[in-house]
Amino acid sequence: MPYVSPKTLASAAGVSESSIKRWCDQGVIATEKTAGGHRRITLASATEYLRKMGRSVAPQLIGLPLRSHEASSATSDMSQQFLNAIVLGDEEACRQIIFQSHLTGESASRIFDEIITPAFRCIGTGWECDEVEIYQERRACGTCLRIIGEWQQRIPSSPANAPLAIGGSVESDPYSLPTAMVETVLQQLGWRSKSLGSRLPFETLIAAVRDLKPDLLWLSVSHLDDEQQFLDGYRSFYQAIDGIVPIVIGGRALTEHVRQRIHYTCFCDNLQHLESFTNTLVRSHRQRLSRRALTPINVSTVPKKARRKETRNDSTKDH
Ligand code: B12
Structure with missing residues (x-):
C-alpha cells in the first residue's frame, strides 16, 4: 500500500508540516505509525483529507x-x-x-x-x-x-534510411529510465534510435554529433549537481554543434529558470509530447522533400548558411 509523508501532504495542501502532524495526532487525518514511531498516511487517507479541505491539488504531487x-x-x-x-x-x-x-x-x-x-x-x-x-x-x-x-x-528494426536519433543523460545525471524510454518511443515511431547512455560529458556529445550525423539529438536532464556548470557546458556544446541538429530536451531538472537560459528546439514534459513533436518533424521533412521533388535543388550549391537556416526552420520552438 503506498503512503505519503506528512511533509509531502503538507506541500500538496499548501499548509505547514507541523499542522499536518498535529492533525494526524488529533485523528483529523487517519494515520498509522511505524514501529519506529513515524507517522504514515495512506494515499487513500491523504486524498480524502484533500477532498474534505476542498483543495485543488495536482495529484502527481502526492504520487497519484x-x-x-x-x-x-x-x-x-x-x-x-x-x-x-x-x-x-x-x-x-x-x-x-x-x-x-x-x-x-x-x-x-x-x-x-x-x-x-x-x-x-x-x-x-x-x-x-x-x-x-x-x-x-x-x-x-x-x-x-x-x-x-x-x-x-x-520492435522490427528500422530501414537504414530511416532518420537517426541519438541521445542520453548529461554528465551529472545517473538516471537511466527516461533515456531508455525515449529510445524505445522513437524506435516504435520508426526511427533508428540509439541511446548513448547516462552521464555523458558535453565534449563526447559534440563528438557523437560530428561522427554519427544524427537527424535528432535528445538530452535527458533529471539531476544537476551544479546548475551554472551545466549552463556553461551546454552553451559551449550548442555553439559547437552550430544548429546542425534539432535538440529535444526533457527531464525534471530542466526548470523554467534553466530552460530560459539555454537554446533548444523543443522541451517535452513527457513522452507523448515527444511523439507529437517528432511526428511534426517527420511531416515537415516529408513536405520539404516533396517540394524539392517539384523544384530540384542541388544542395551542394546552396550556401552553408542557408542550409543551416533551413534546418533551424524545422523547429517548433527555438529561443
Ligand atoms: C529510481 C530513482 C533513483 C535511482 C535512479 C537509477 C537509475 N538507474 O535510473 C538512483 C539510485 C540513481 C537515485 C538516486 C537519488 N535519488 Co532518486 N529517484 C528515483 C525515482 C524513484 C524514479 C526516477 C525515475 O527514473 N522515474 C521514471 C522517469 C521516466 O520519470 P521522469 O524522470 O519523471 O521522466 C518523465 C518526464 O520527465 C519526461 N522526460 C524525462 N527526461 C526526458 C527526456 C526527453 C528527451 C523527453 C522527451 C522526456 C523526458 O518523460 C518521462 C516520462 O513521462 C524518483 C522518484 C520520482 N518522482 O521520479 C526518485 C527521486 C528523483 N530521487 C530523489 C533523491 C532525493 C535521490 C538521491 C538524492 C537520494 C540519495 N540521498 O542518494 C539520489 C540522487 C542521485 C543524483 N546524483 O541525482 C528524489 C528527488 C527529490 C528532489 N527534490 O529532487 C526523488 C523525487 C524521490 C523522492 N520523492 O524523494 N534515484
Whole structure:
C-alpha cells in the first residue's frame, strides 16, 4: 500500500508540516505509525483529507497518477497494479502488464507516461517516507530496464534510411529510465534510435554529433549537481554543434529558470509530447522533400548558411 509523508501532504495542501502532524495526532487525518514511531498516511487517507479541505491539488504531487483526460482509469488501474508488482519484485507480472497494455493498443509513450512513470513517482514517495526499501527501488529500476530491453527486441528494426536519433543523460545525471524510454518511443515511431547512455560529458556529445550525423539529438536532464556548470557546458556544446541538429530536451531538472537560459528546439514534459513533436518533424521533412521533388535543388550549391537556416526552420520552438 503506498503512503505519503506528512511533509509531502503538507506541500500538496499548501499548509505547514507541523499542522499536518498535529492533525494526524488529533485523528483529523487517519494515520498509522511505524514501529519506529513515524507517522504514515495512506494515499487513500491523504486524498480524502484533500477532498474534505476542498483543495485543488495536482495529484502527481502526492504520487497519484494523473486523473485528467490524459489518463484514463484503465491506465491508472494498470499503474497501480504495476506499482504493486514492481515493489514486490514480481517481474513476470510487470512484464505481463506492460506487454498486455501494448497488445491492447496503448502506445509506448502512453505506457511510459501513465503506467510506469507514476509507479516510479510512488516508489520515490514511498522511499521518502521509509515505506519502500532502497533495494526495492534499485530492483524496480533493473526490472524496468530489462522489460524495456525485451520490448526493444520485439520492435522490427528500422530501414537504414530511416532518420537517426541519438541521445542520453548529461554528465551529472545517473538516471537511466527516461533515456531508455525515449529510445524505445522513437524506435516504435520508426526511427533508428540509439541511446548513448547516462552521464555523458558535453565534449563526447559534440563528438557523437560530428561522427554519427544524427537527424535528432535528445538530452535527458533529471539531476544537476551544479546548475551554472551545466549552463556553461551546454552553451559551449550548442555553439559547437552550430544548429546542425534539432535538440529535444526533457527531464525534471530542466526548470523554467534553466530552460530560459539555454537554446533548444523543443522541451517535452513527457513522452507523448515527444511523439507529437517528432511526428511534426517527420511531416515537415516529408513536405520539404516533396517540394524539392517539384523544384530540384542541388544542395551542394546552396550556401552553408542557408542550409543551416533551413534546418533551424524545422523547429517548433527555438529561443
Ligand atoms: C529510481 C530513482 C533513483 C535511482 C535512479 C537509477 C537509475 N538507474 O535510473 C538512483 C539510485 C540513481 C537515485 C538516486 C537519488 N535519488 Co532518486 N529517484 C528515483 C525515482 C524513484 C524514479 C526516477 C525515475 O527514473 N522515474 C521514471 C522517469 C521516466 O520519470 P521522469 O524522470 O519523471 O521522466 C518523465 C518526464 O520527465 C519526461 N522526460 C524525462 N527526461 C526526458 C527526456 C526527453 C528527451 C523527453 C522527451 C522526456 C523526458 O518523460 C518521462 C516520462 O513521462 C524518483 C522518484 C520520482 N518522482 O521520479 C526518485 C527521486 C528523483 N530521487 C530523489 C533523491 C532525493 C535521490 C538521491 C538524492 C537520494 C540519495 N540521498 O542518494 C539520489 C540522487 C542521485 C543524483 N546524483 O541525482 C528524489 C528527488 C527529490 C528532489 N527534490 O529532487 C526523488 C523525487 C524521490 C523522492 N520523492 O524523494 N534515484
